[in-house]
Amino acid sequence: FEPWKDPDEKPLIQxxxxxxxxxxxxxxxxxxxxxxxREFFALLGPSGCGKTTLMRMLAGFEAPTKGxxxxxxxxxxxxxxxxxxxxxxxxxxxxxxxxxVWDNIAFGLxxxxxxxxKIGARVEEMLRLTRLEQFARRKxxxxxxxxxxxxxxxxxxxxxxxxxxxxxxxxxxxKKLRQDTQFELMDIQEKTGTTFxxxxxxxxxxxxxxxxVAVMDHGRMVQVDxxxxxxxxxxxxxxxxxxxxxxxxxxxxEPAGDGRLSIAWAEGQPAIxxxxxxxxxxxxxxxFAIRPEKIAISTVKPADRANMIEGAVHDxxxxxxxxxxxxxxxxxxxxxxxxxxxxxxxxxxxxxxxKVWLSFTDTAGVVLxx
Ligand code: ATP
Numbered sequence: 001f002e003p004w005k006d007p008d009e010k011p012l013i014q015x016x017x018x019x020x021x022x023x024x025x026x027x028x029x030x031x032x033x034x035x036x037x038r039e040f041f042a043l044l045g046p047s048g049c050g051k052t053t054l055m056r057m058l059a060g061f062e063a064p065t066k067g068x069x070x071x072x073x074x075x076x077x078x079x080x081x082x083x084x085x086x087x088x089x090x091x092x093x094x095x096x097x098x099x100x101v102w103d104n105i106a107f108g109l110x111x112x113x114x115x116x117x118k119i120g121a122r123v124e125e126m127l128r129l130t131r132l133e134q135f136a137r138r139k140x141x142x143x144x145x146x147x148x149x150x151x152x153x154x155x156x157x158x159x160x161x162x163x164x165x166x167x168x169x170x171x172x173x174x175k176k177l178r179q180d181t182q183f184e185l186m187d188i189q190e191k192t193g194t195t196f197x198x199x200x201x202x203x204x205x206x207x208x209x210x211x212x213v214a215v216m217d218h219g220r221m222v223q224v225d226x227x228x229x230x231x232x233x234x235x236x237x238x239x240x241x242x243x244x245x246x247x248x249x250x251x252x253x254e255p256a257g258d259g260r261l262s263i264a265w266a267e268g269q270p271a272i273x274x275x276x277x278x279x280x281x282x283x284x285x286x287x288f289a290i291r292p293e294k295i296a297i298s299t300v301k302p303a304d305r306a307n308m309i310e311g312a313v314h315d316x317x318x319x320x321x322x323x324x325x326x327x328x329x330x331x332x333x334x335x336x337x338x339x340x341x342x343x344x345x346x347x348x349x350x351x352x353x354x355k356v357w358l359s360f361t362d363t364a365g366v367v368l369x370x
Contacts, residue, residue: 010073012037012162012195013058018067020053020219027053029219030067040189040196042206045216045242051199053219055165058197059088072162085162091171093152095140102127102136105154112159126154129188146177153185157192166198170205182208203243207231215239231291236370240289245324247295247335249288253280253367260362263288266330273306276367290365292338295358297325299350306362311335313354325350327358 011034020028028050035041043051056062057069060081068075076084095104105126109119127133130150135143140151149169156164169185170178186209189196200206206213207227214224215238223235234240237248251265251272261280262271265288272288280286302308314334315326324338337358350356 011035012039012072013197014070014073016068016070018057018064018069020050020057020062021065027219028057028064031219031221033214033221033224035195035197037195038193040186040198040209040211042210042213043197043199043216044203044206044213047201049216050219051216052167054216055088055167055197055199058163059086059165060084086165087156087159087161087163088165088167089152089156089169091168093148093172095148095151095155097140100137100139101132101143101151104140104151105158108155108159122158126158129157129191130154145173146181149173149181150184153188157188157194160192161194163195163197166196168200169198170200178205179208185209207243215242233366234289234368237287237289237368240287240366240368245292245336245338247290247292247365249290249333251286251288253284253286254282255280261286261367263367266333269309269330270307272365273362274365274367275363280367280369284369287368288365289368290360292324292336293322293340294364295335295337295360297327297337297339297350297356297358299354299356301357302359305359307360307364309335309358311356311358313350313352313356316350316352325356327356329358 013035015031015033018028018031019026043054045051053062057064060076060079063077068077070076071085096107099107102123106119106123109122114122127136130153132147132150132154135147140148143151149172170181173181182205198206198209210227212224213227213230215222215230217238223230223239230239230243234243240246241248249265249272251263254262254264256262256273259275261274261276263274263286264271274288296302309329311327311329313325314328317324320341322338322340324336327335327337329335335358
Protein backbone atom coordinates (compact mmCIF):
# COMPACT_ATOMS: atom_id res chain seq x y z
CA PHE A 1 0.00 0.00 0.00
CA GLU A 2 1.58 3.23 -1.15
CA PRO A 3 -0.81 6.06 -0.32
CA TRP A 4 1.06 8.75 -2.26
CA LYS A 5 0.82 6.81 -5.51
CA ASP A 6 -2.67 7.21 -6.79
CA PRO A 7 -2.40 5.86 -10.34
CA ASP A 8 -5.18 8.18 -11.54
CA GLU A 9 -3.48 11.24 -10.27
CA LYS A 10 -0.68 13.27 -11.73
CA PRO A 11 2.05 14.32 -9.32
CA LEU A 12 1.52 17.68 -7.65
CA ILE A 13 5.13 18.69 -8.13
CA GLN A 14 7.49 17.65 -10.87
CA UNK A 15 11.15 18.59 -10.94
CA UNK A 16 12.44 18.08 -14.46
CA UNK A 17 16.25 18.02 -14.69
CA UNK A 18 16.52 20.94 -12.32
CA UNK A 19 19.97 22.46 -11.83
CA UNK A 20 20.73 25.51 -9.72
CA UNK A 21 24.06 27.26 -9.92
CA UNK A 22 25.35 30.13 -7.84
CA UNK A 23 28.11 31.46 -10.09
CA UNK A 24 30.33 28.44 -10.81
CA UNK A 25 29.00 26.50 -7.82
CA UNK A 26 26.35 23.84 -8.47
CA UNK A 27 23.96 23.76 -5.49
CA UNK A 28 21.36 21.51 -7.18
CA UNK A 29 22.62 19.04 -9.72
CA UNK A 30 20.13 17.77 -12.32
CA UNK A 31 17.29 16.66 -10.06
CA UNK A 32 14.26 14.87 -11.48
CA UNK A 33 11.62 14.06 -8.89
CA UNK A 34 7.86 13.73 -8.49
CA UNK A 35 6.04 14.62 -5.28
CA UNK A 36 2.46 13.43 -5.06
CA UNK A 37 -0.66 14.95 -3.56
CA ARG A 38 -1.11 14.39 0.18
CA GLU A 39 2.48 13.28 0.56
CA PHE A 40 4.51 14.22 3.59
CA PHE A 41 7.87 14.45 1.93
CA ALA A 42 11.15 15.00 3.80
CA LEU A 43 14.42 16.40 2.48
CA LEU A 44 17.32 15.07 4.49
CA GLY A 45 21.02 15.61 4.15
CA PRO A 46 24.07 17.27 5.67
CA SER A 47 24.45 21.02 5.84
CA GLY A 48 25.02 22.53 2.41
CA CYS A 49 23.59 19.65 0.38
CA GLY A 50 20.93 21.89 -1.18
CA LYS A 51 17.76 21.28 0.86
CA THR A 52 16.94 24.93 1.41
CA THR A 53 17.76 25.83 -2.19
CA LEU A 54 15.28 23.22 -3.40
CA MET A 55 12.58 24.65 -1.10
CA ARG A 56 13.32 28.21 -2.14
CA MET A 57 12.87 27.25 -5.77
CA LEU A 58 9.45 25.77 -4.95
CA ALA A 59 8.50 28.91 -3.04
CA GLY A 60 9.70 31.11 -5.90
CA PHE A 61 12.55 32.87 -4.09
CA GLU A 62 15.06 31.29 -6.49
CA ALA A 63 14.75 30.22 -10.12
CA PRO A 64 16.38 27.10 -11.57
CA THR A 65 19.42 27.71 -13.78
CA LYS A 66 18.32 24.78 -15.96
CA GLY A 67 15.26 22.55 -16.08
CA UNK A 68 11.74 23.24 -14.93
CA UNK A 69 9.42 22.80 -11.96
CA UNK A 70 5.76 22.01 -12.57
CA UNK A 71 2.97 22.48 -10.05
CA UNK A 72 -0.22 20.72 -11.07
CA UNK A 73 1.24 20.26 -14.53
CA UNK A 74 1.99 23.97 -14.98
CA UNK A 75 5.49 25.43 -15.18
CA UNK A 76 5.77 27.74 -12.17
CA UNK A 77 8.70 29.79 -13.50
CA UNK A 78 6.54 32.77 -14.56
CA UNK A 79 4.42 32.74 -11.38
CA UNK A 80 5.65 35.14 -8.65
CA UNK A 81 5.94 33.76 -5.08
CA UNK A 82 2.76 35.42 -3.78
CA UNK A 83 0.69 33.97 -6.63
CA UNK A 84 1.83 30.38 -6.12
CA UNK A 85 -0.42 27.95 -4.26
CA UNK A 86 2.61 27.37 -2.07
CA UNK A 87 3.33 28.60 1.42
CA UNK A 88 6.48 28.41 3.47
CA UNK A 89 6.67 28.17 7.22
CA UNK A 90 9.94 29.35 8.66
CA UNK A 91 11.73 28.09 11.73
CA UNK A 92 11.49 31.53 13.33
CA UNK A 93 7.67 31.43 12.82
CA UNK A 94 7.77 35.18 11.96
CA UNK A 95 4.61 35.96 13.94
CA UNK A 96 3.57 39.59 14.38
CA UNK A 97 4.21 40.35 18.07
CA UNK A 98 1.60 43.13 18.33
CA UNK A 99 -1.20 41.05 16.80
CA UNK A 100 -3.33 38.50 18.63
CA VAL A 101 -3.28 34.82 17.67
CA TRP A 102 -6.58 35.39 15.86
CA ASP A 103 -5.23 38.35 13.87
CA ASN A 104 -1.99 36.57 13.07
CA ILE A 105 -3.97 33.74 11.49
CA ALA A 106 -6.30 36.19 9.71
CA PHE A 107 -3.51 38.39 8.38
CA GLY A 108 -2.94 36.69 5.04
CA LEU A 109 -6.65 36.16 4.49
CA UNK A 110 -7.40 39.87 4.94
CA UNK A 111 -4.87 40.68 2.24
CA UNK A 112 -6.38 38.13 -0.12
CA UNK A 113 -9.63 38.56 -2.00
CA UNK A 114 -11.52 36.35 0.46
CA UNK A 115 -14.93 37.77 1.47
CA UNK A 116 -14.89 39.38 4.94
CA UNK A 117 -17.58 37.10 6.35
CA LYS A 118 -15.67 34.01 5.20
CA ILE A 119 -12.48 35.07 6.95
CA GLY A 120 -13.90 34.66 10.45
CA ALA A 121 -15.12 31.16 9.73
CA ARG A 122 -11.79 30.17 8.24
CA VAL A 123 -9.83 31.50 11.23
CA GLU A 124 -12.11 29.60 13.61
CA GLU A 125 -11.56 26.45 11.58
CA MET A 126 -7.78 26.89 11.77
CA LEU A 127 -7.98 27.54 15.54
CA ARG A 128 -9.88 24.28 15.96
CA LEU A 129 -7.50 22.34 13.74
CA THR A 130 -4.50 23.45 15.78
CA ARG A 131 -6.32 23.35 19.16
CA LEU A 132 -5.76 27.03 19.82
CA GLU A 133 -9.36 28.16 20.43
CA GLN A 134 -8.74 29.33 23.97
CA PHE A 135 -5.65 31.33 22.99
CA ALA A 136 -7.25 33.34 20.18
CA ARG A 137 -7.07 36.67 22.03
CA ARG A 138 -3.54 36.27 23.34
CA LYS A 139 -0.43 37.84 21.86
CA UNK A 140 2.49 35.62 20.78
CA UNK A 141 4.50 36.46 23.94
CA UNK A 142 1.61 35.20 26.10
CA UNK A 143 1.71 31.64 24.78
CA UNK A 144 4.25 28.82 24.90
CA UNK A 145 6.78 27.92 22.20
CA UNK A 146 4.74 24.91 21.14
CA UNK A 147 1.61 27.05 20.87
CA UNK A 148 3.48 29.66 18.82
CA UNK A 149 4.55 26.88 16.50
CA UNK A 150 0.89 25.92 16.05
CA UNK A 151 -0.10 29.53 15.34
CA UNK A 152 2.53 29.64 12.61
CA UNK A 153 1.16 26.41 11.19
CA UNK A 154 -2.44 27.66 11.36
CA UNK A 155 -1.43 30.86 9.60
CA UNK A 156 0.45 28.94 6.87
CA UNK A 157 -2.55 26.71 6.22
CA UNK A 158 -5.24 29.42 6.40
CA UNK A 159 -5.16 30.16 2.68
CA UNK A 160 -5.37 26.42 1.92
CA UNK A 161 -2.15 26.17 -0.10
CA UNK A 162 -1.68 23.08 -2.25
CA UNK A 163 1.83 22.79 -0.91
CA UNK A 164 3.27 23.74 2.46
CA UNK A 165 7.02 24.00 2.84
CA UNK A 166 8.33 23.55 6.36
CA UNK A 167 11.88 24.65 7.06
CA UNK A 168 13.02 23.04 10.32
CA UNK A 169 9.54 23.65 11.76
CA UNK A 170 10.29 22.10 15.14
CA UNK A 171 13.87 23.31 15.52
CA UNK A 172 13.04 25.70 18.37
CA UNK A 173 11.29 23.10 20.53
CA UNK A 174 12.89 20.86 23.15
CA LYS A 175 13.09 17.13 22.50
CA LYS A 176 9.97 15.96 24.31
CA LEU A 177 7.73 18.68 22.91
CA ARG A 178 9.28 18.13 19.52
CA GLN A 179 8.29 14.48 19.52
CA ASP A 180 4.72 15.25 20.55
CA THR A 181 4.50 17.96 17.93
CA GLN A 182 5.67 15.57 15.22
CA PHE A 183 2.55 13.47 15.74
CA GLU A 184 0.42 16.60 15.75
CA LEU A 185 1.98 17.73 12.50
CA MET A 186 1.22 14.35 10.90
CA ASP A 187 -2.33 14.54 12.17
CA ILE A 188 -2.90 18.03 10.77
CA GLN A 189 -1.31 17.08 7.46
CA GLU A 190 -3.66 14.13 7.16
CA LYS A 191 -6.75 16.13 8.14
CA THR A 192 -6.10 18.92 5.65
CA GLY A 193 -4.78 16.68 2.87
CA THR A 194 -2.18 19.33 2.08
CA THR A 195 1.11 18.19 0.58
CA PHE A 196 3.91 18.90 3.05
CA UNK A 197 7.60 19.14 2.20
CA UNK A 198 9.79 19.35 5.27
CA UNK A 199 13.47 20.14 5.63
CA UNK A 200 15.07 18.78 8.74
CA UNK A 201 18.53 17.97 10.06
CA UNK A 202 17.01 15.40 12.35
CA UNK A 203 16.86 12.03 10.61
CA UNK A 204 14.62 10.53 13.31
CA UNK A 205 12.17 13.35 12.71
CA UNK A 206 12.21 12.77 8.96
CA UNK A 207 11.65 9.04 9.47
CA UNK A 208 8.79 9.70 11.90
CA UNK A 209 6.73 12.20 9.95
CA UNK A 210 7.44 11.49 6.31
CA UNK A 211 5.77 9.11 3.90
CA UNK A 212 8.90 9.39 1.75
CA VAL A 213 12.36 10.65 2.45
CA ALA A 214 14.90 12.03 -0.02
CA VAL A 215 18.49 11.67 1.13
CA MET A 216 20.61 14.34 -0.54
CA ASP A 217 24.33 14.73 -1.08
CA HIS A 218 26.03 17.61 -2.87
CA GLY A 219 22.91 18.73 -4.73
CA ARG A 220 21.87 15.24 -5.80
CA MET A 221 19.19 12.85 -4.61
CA VAL A 222 21.01 9.70 -3.54
CA GLN A 223 17.91 7.74 -2.53
CA VAL A 224 14.22 8.60 -2.46
CA ASP A 225 12.10 6.03 -0.69
CA UNK A 226 9.88 5.17 2.26
CA UNK A 227 11.53 5.49 5.69
CA UNK A 228 11.59 1.72 6.22
CA UNK A 229 13.19 1.00 2.87
CA UNK A 230 15.75 3.77 3.36
CA UNK A 231 16.63 2.17 6.69
CA UNK A 232 16.44 -1.52 5.73
CA UNK A 233 17.78 -1.34 2.17
CA UNK A 234 20.00 1.70 1.77
CA UNK A 235 21.34 1.90 -1.78
CA UNK A 236 24.80 3.13 -0.87
CA UNK A 237 27.33 3.38 1.91
CA UNK A 238 26.45 7.07 2.12
CA UNK A 239 22.78 6.42 2.91
CA UNK A 240 23.51 3.48 5.23
CA UNK A 241 25.89 5.65 7.18
CA UNK A 242 23.70 8.78 7.20
CA UNK A 243 20.56 7.08 8.51
CA UNK A 244 20.77 5.50 11.93
CA UNK A 245 23.62 3.50 13.36
CA UNK A 246 25.41 0.95 11.18
CA UNK A 247 28.39 -1.38 11.12
CA UNK A 248 30.26 -1.12 7.83
CA UNK A 249 32.78 -3.81 6.90
CA UNK A 250 34.80 -3.69 3.70
CA UNK A 251 35.74 -6.94 2.04
CA UNK A 252 36.19 -9.01 -1.09
CA UNK A 253 33.18 -10.87 -2.44
CA GLU A 254 33.09 -14.42 -3.82
CA PRO A 255 29.89 -16.09 -4.99
CA ALA A 256 29.39 -19.07 -2.65
CA GLY A 257 27.60 -21.10 -5.31
CA ASP A 258 24.35 -21.40 -3.36
CA GLY A 259 23.07 -17.98 -4.33
CA ARG A 260 24.88 -16.41 -1.44
CA LEU A 261 27.97 -14.31 -1.28
CA SER A 262 30.97 -14.93 0.90
CA ILE A 263 32.79 -11.77 1.95
CA ALA A 264 36.38 -12.09 3.11
CA TRP A 265 36.97 -9.20 5.49
CA ALA A 266 39.76 -10.10 7.91
CA GLU A 267 42.56 -12.60 7.95
CA GLY A 268 41.91 -15.63 10.12
CA GLN A 269 38.21 -14.80 10.38
CA PRO A 270 35.43 -16.75 8.74
CA ALA A 271 34.02 -14.93 5.73
CA ILE A 272 30.68 -13.15 6.17
CA UNK A 273 27.88 -15.02 4.44
CA UNK A 274 25.26 -12.75 2.92
CA UNK A 275 22.48 -12.83 0.39
CA UNK A 276 23.14 -10.28 -2.29
CA UNK A 277 21.97 -8.95 -5.62
CA UNK A 278 23.32 -11.36 -8.25
CA UNK A 279 25.14 -8.60 -10.12
CA UNK A 280 28.19 -8.86 -7.88
CA UNK A 281 31.17 -10.47 -9.60
CA UNK A 282 33.90 -12.58 -8.05
CA UNK A 283 36.63 -10.52 -6.44
CA UNK A 284 34.56 -7.34 -6.24
CA UNK A 285 35.29 -4.98 -3.37
CA UNK A 286 32.10 -4.48 -1.39
CA UNK A 287 30.84 -3.02 1.84
CA PHE A 288 28.71 -5.11 4.12
CA ALA A 289 26.34 -2.96 6.17
CA ILE A 290 24.49 -4.29 9.19
CA ARG A 291 22.45 -2.45 11.82
CA PRO A 292 23.52 -3.05 15.44
CA GLU A 293 20.11 -4.43 16.41
CA LYS A 294 20.45 -7.18 13.78
CA ILE A 295 23.42 -8.67 15.65
CA ALA A 296 22.85 -10.99 18.58
CA ILE A 297 25.36 -11.12 21.41
CA SER A 298 25.92 -13.93 23.89
CA THR A 299 28.59 -15.31 26.18
CA VAL A 300 28.01 -18.83 24.95
CA LYS A 301 28.51 -20.00 21.40
CA PRO A 302 25.13 -19.80 19.70
CA ALA A 303 23.49 -22.68 17.90
CA ASP A 304 24.53 -22.70 14.28
CA ARG A 305 23.92 -19.37 12.61
CA ALA A 306 25.16 -18.25 9.20
CA ASN A 307 27.59 -15.82 10.81
CA MET A 308 29.39 -16.10 14.12
CA ILE A 309 32.26 -13.85 15.18
CA GLU A 310 34.20 -13.93 18.43
CA GLY A 311 35.14 -10.79 20.27
CA ALA A 312 35.55 -9.06 23.60
CA VAL A 313 33.27 -6.44 25.11
CA HIS A 314 34.96 -3.05 24.99
CA ASP A 315 32.14 -0.71 25.97
CA UNK A 316 28.57 -0.93 27.17
CA UNK A 317 25.99 1.84 26.92
CA UNK A 318 22.84 1.26 28.94
CA UNK A 319 19.95 3.29 27.54
CA UNK A 320 17.04 1.90 29.51
CA UNK A 321 15.05 0.14 26.81
CA UNK A 322 18.16 -0.95 24.93
CA UNK A 323 21.84 -1.53 25.55
CA UNK A 324 24.60 -1.05 23.00
CA UNK A 325 27.72 -3.21 23.17
CA UNK A 326 30.91 -2.21 21.42
CA UNK A 327 32.78 -5.43 20.78
CA UNK A 328 36.39 -5.69 19.67
CA UNK A 329 36.89 -8.35 17.01
CA UNK A 330 39.81 -9.44 14.84
CA UNK A 331 42.38 -6.77 14.07
CA UNK A 332 41.08 -4.38 16.71
CA UNK A 333 37.89 -3.64 14.75
CA UNK A 334 34.84 -2.55 16.71
CA UNK A 335 31.42 -3.98 16.01
CA UNK A 336 28.29 -2.56 17.61
CA UNK A 337 25.51 -4.85 18.74
CA UNK A 338 22.31 -3.57 20.25
CA UNK A 339 19.80 -5.55 22.27
CA UNK A 340 16.46 -4.76 23.80
CA UNK A 341 16.59 -4.87 27.58
CA UNK A 342 13.97 -7.30 28.64
CA UNK A 343 14.07 -10.05 31.23
CA UNK A 344 15.94 -12.43 28.95
CA UNK A 345 19.08 -10.34 28.92
CA UNK A 346 19.78 -8.40 32.04
CA UNK A 347 22.72 -6.08 31.86
CA UNK A 348 24.52 -8.12 34.44
CA UNK A 349 24.70 -11.03 31.98
CA UNK A 350 27.39 -9.39 29.89
CA UNK A 351 30.09 -7.13 31.21
CA UNK A 352 33.25 -5.35 30.16
CA UNK A 353 36.02 -7.57 28.75
CA UNK A 354 33.76 -10.60 28.54
CA LYS A 355 34.47 -12.95 25.66
CA VAL A 356 31.33 -12.94 23.54
CA TRP A 357 29.88 -14.30 20.34
CA LEU A 358 28.31 -12.02 17.81
CA SER A 359 25.95 -13.73 15.43
CA PHE A 360 23.61 -12.82 12.60
CA THR A 361 21.75 -14.45 9.76
CA ASP A 362 22.72 -14.20 6.10
CA THR A 363 19.83 -11.83 5.39
CA ALA A 364 20.50 -9.46 8.29
CA GLY A 365 22.66 -6.99 6.39
CA VAL A 366 23.03 -5.48 2.93
CA VAL A 367 25.88 -5.74 0.46
CA LEU A 368 26.79 -2.41 -1.12
CA UNK A 369 28.97 -1.70 -4.10
CA UNK A 370 29.49 2.00 -3.56
P1 ATP B 1 21.63 23.74 5.77
O1 ATP B 1 21.15 22.41 6.26
O2 ATP B 1 22.91 24.16 6.40
O3 ATP B 1 20.57 24.79 5.77
P2 ATP B 1 21.17 23.18 2.99
O4 ATP B 1 21.23 21.75 2.65
O5 ATP B 1 19.84 23.78 3.16
O6 ATP B 1 22.06 23.47 4.24
P3 ATP B 1 21.53 25.18 0.98
O7 ATP B 1 21.22 26.35 1.85
O8 ATP B 1 20.51 24.77 0.01
O9 ATP B 1 21.97 23.95 1.86
O10 ATP B 1 22.87 25.51 0.20
C1 ATP B 1 23.45 24.62 -0.73
C2 ATP B 1 24.77 25.18 -1.20
O11 ATP B 1 24.56 26.34 -2.00
C3 ATP B 1 25.67 25.62 -0.05
O12 ATP B 1 27.01 25.24 -0.36
C4 ATP B 1 25.53 27.13 -0.05
O13 ATP B 1 26.71 27.75 0.41
C5 ATP B 1 25.25 27.45 -1.50
N1 ATP B 1 24.38 28.64 -1.63
C6 ATP B 1 23.12 28.78 -1.18
N2 ATP B 1 22.60 29.97 -1.49
C7 ATP B 1 23.58 30.65 -2.13
C8 ATP B 1 23.69 31.97 -2.71
N3 ATP B 1 22.66 32.81 -2.69
N4 ATP B 1 24.86 32.30 -3.28
C9 ATP B 1 25.89 31.43 -3.32
N5 ATP B 1 25.85 30.18 -2.81
C10 ATP B 1 24.73 29.79 -2.23
